[in-house]
Amino acid sequence: MPVYSEKVMEHFMNPRNVGEIEDADGVGEEGNPVCGDMMTFYIKVKDNRLDDVKFKTFGCGAAIAVSSMVSEMAKGKTLEEAMKITPRSVANELEGLPKNKFHCSNLGAQALNKAIQDYLSKKKAKGGKE
Secondary structure, three states, rough: OOOOHHHHHHHHOOOOEEEEOOOOOOOOEEOOOOOOOOOOOOEEEOEEEEEEEEEEEEEHHHHHHHHHHHHHHHHOEEEHHHHOOOOHHHHHHHHOOOHHHHHHHHHHHHHHHHHHHHHHHHHHOOOOOO
16 A cells, blocks of 8 residues: 555545536646546636646546646646646655656646647637637
């Protein structure tokens, strides 16, 4: 049984920003077929900032804690700042993850990044208008 930090347990027991945004500006999904974890991030963008971030995660406690932490770290950030959220920074914010659960932090950062890329490609398709 892996040992989790108090912060991981706190985010697992009381995850922040769970749910989906109906009219999301961007949606990103990332999964790991090996462990079965699936994360979907939804973002709302206002003035180049992440106005709202929500997620739905199907997975282990670490995956849920990572999703919760990524959503907290990203909220209110500019798109550029949010794209700098790395698996390492997520794990550090959670005060560490067991080695066999570190891949969860990859999924969270990647799903958020995909949601931002989705938003940017939609924005580009509309001719850059918000």
